[in-house]
Amino acid sequence: MESLRFESRDLGRTEAFLNRAYTKMQIGSTAPQVSARISRTAADSMSVDRIEIGFEMSYDADPLGKICLCEVDSGTIEEHATDGWEDAFGPGDLVSFAPPDRPYRGKVVRSKYTITMFDPALLTRVAGVSRKGDAPVRLLDHRPHSRAAARQLSQTIAYLGDDVLANPHVQASPVLLASLSQLLAASVLAAFPNTAMAEPGVVDRRDAHPRTVQRALAFMESHLDQGIGIADIATAAGVTVRAVQIAFRTHLGTTPLDHLRRLRLAEVRTELLAADPSEQTVAQVAARWGFHHHGRLAAAYQQAYGELPSATLSRS
Structure with a gap:
């Protein structure tokens, strides 16, 4: 993804831009005046967009293919519908806009909001669902499970969008980009109910032995300059993420990522x-x-x- 800026008072130009920047969609409005302003900060597969729609605009969009988070600063987003549910969002709401593979529709009413997008595969990698045959991790609700969780995720998004993604040191560092994408995905998993929320099983506890730690350490030490995450470490050790986490807590008193x-x-x-x-x-x-x-x-x-x-x- 590349950073971008857009500003227009023309409905046709705005629709063409939204089609290029997001996904195929149709927009409409009966408003006598149109104004749209969008700026994007992006790095790797992550993007944080600040959007201002200064009129009432309907939208009907194809799937985005990405995790898409929406945080409303002012105005409202109404009649938003996707995947069998419909909701309305106002100032302070932070939601998952639509599943990556589902179309969506709704109406923006003179609103300022932030759209954060990233590759949905990051959720699976960070959650550690790495065994063959495991289903990708999915979010189970479009709203966070608590206000505190939403605030923490909002702070992470602000940090990425305002402070780091546009930094040239970040852009030039694969290790740094990997750590930031893991931070974002982990924050989303902590905020939303999801399919990865499960207790360790018997196999996980059985595999949490010193040899698991040794294999994980050998992999870490030979890949320090690469963008590895917890799922990569677990795969190299031949166990699940939960097993390698238990092993590190048991034998080293720490976590794999802290080490x-x-x-x-x-x-x-x-x-x-x-x-x-x-x-x-x-x-x-x-x-x-x-x-x-x-x-x-x-x-x-x-x-x-x-x-x-x-x-x-x-x-x-």
Whole structure:
């Protein structure tokens, strides 16, 4: 996906743009004046769009093929229908707009809202449904299970759209992009009821032995510079995600992803110690190893090594 900007007072141009940017759709309006403004920040398979529709606009759209989240800032979205349900959304609502494979229709009434889209396969990867024959993870409701969960997801979307996706360091780092996509997918899974919500089974607990940890560690250490996630680690270890999570908690007192971050933090330190301060910055080094939030990086680094990463770089 590429970042984009669009602004028009013409209904035909607006419909043509929406067809190019989203999916095939028909829009309509009897309003005497039309105004539409859209801006997109995007990286890899993720996009965050800020949309302002300044008139009453009906829409009838084909499936998007993506997870599509909608957060309303002002105005309303009414008579929105898809997959057997119909609802209306107002300021503060954050919803899953439509299943990736289902058409949808409705009406925007002078509304400002945010559309966040990403590859639905990310849900399955992050949830760890990796065994052959397992069904892809699906969301079971279009509304989050609590207001607190919705607020947390809203903060994640704002962070991605406002702070990081347009950052050139992010755009140039496959590891960083992978960690951000995992963050977004994990936030969605935490917010919405979904088919991955299941307790560990007997097989998961049986497979949570030290050899699982050893295989997982070997895979992590040989793929630190790649955009691996929990599903990749579990597959390399030959077990389910739940099994590898139980194994790490039982034998190392941590989680696979926390351990992966510690390994990458050590690589940051090694690189900072060898770097030339006149040619490298902490942000550049951190981005190469998947750290996109500099405040959290500094706190974790200081806790691990007793100094800030900038201090390590300045004396290298």
